Amino acid sequence: MTTRPPRKGERQGRDYRFVSLAQFLRARAAGVFLECARILGYWYGTPRAPIEHVLRQGKDILLCLDIQGAGQLRRSGLPVVTLFLLPPSLSALRERLRARGTETPSQIAARLKLARRELAEVRRYDYAVVNDSLSDAIADIRAILRARRCRVRR
Numbered sequence: 843m844t845t846r847p848p849r850k851g852e853r854q855g856r857d858y859r860f861v862s863l864a865q866f867l868r869a870r871a872a873g874v875f876l877e878c879a880r881i882l883g884y885w886y887g888t889p890r891a892p893i894e895h896v897l898r899q900g901k902d903i904l905l906c907l908d909i910q911g912a913g914q915l916r917r918s919g920l921p922v923v924t925l926f927l928l929p930p931s932l933s934a935l936r937e938r939l940r941a942r943g944t945e946t947p948s949q950i951a952a953r954l955k956l957a958r959r960e961l962a963e964v965r966r967y968d969y970a971v972v973n974d975s976l977s978d979a980i981a982d983i984r985a986i987l988r989a990r991r992c993r994v995r996r
Contacts, residue, residue, distance in 0.1 A: 846884035849944045879910035882952055909963045923990055926967040930974040
């Protein structure tokens with residue numbers, strides 16, 4: 843769920859549930875979120891109920907979170923494996939943001955500044971995957987999931 847407006851091509855309920863600030867803050871006050879954070883002026887949150895429902899079915903869930911949300915998830919008591927998805931470089935990230943065409947130059951600068959701070963947190967994660975080639979990154983993530991399923995609990 844997010845308070846930011848949809849980007850070109852995003853659809854309500856598929857990419858996010860786009861809500862007003864008032865709706866988001868009511869949900870937050872009601873304890874709806876497993877994690878939530880304010881990022882670059884907008885709120886983002888993951889509703890708790892659907893995540894817990896899927897986990898009870900024994901399925902894996904991949905969440906795309908910032909470092910704040912990942913930290914909240916680690917403290918939630920849920921069985922969490924954290925994976926930090928890295929760009930091949932900050933210049934590659936800059937080019938990807940420009941090519942996306944959804945942010946102004948000042949928004950791109952803010953995102954890059956945030957990325958520098960977040961990259962310093964990679965050591966707090968269980969795994970790191972460099973997203974240089976999408977197919978290689980997907981293969982790495984699948985390998986991590988497979989290895990985690992085979993792991994003997996200690």
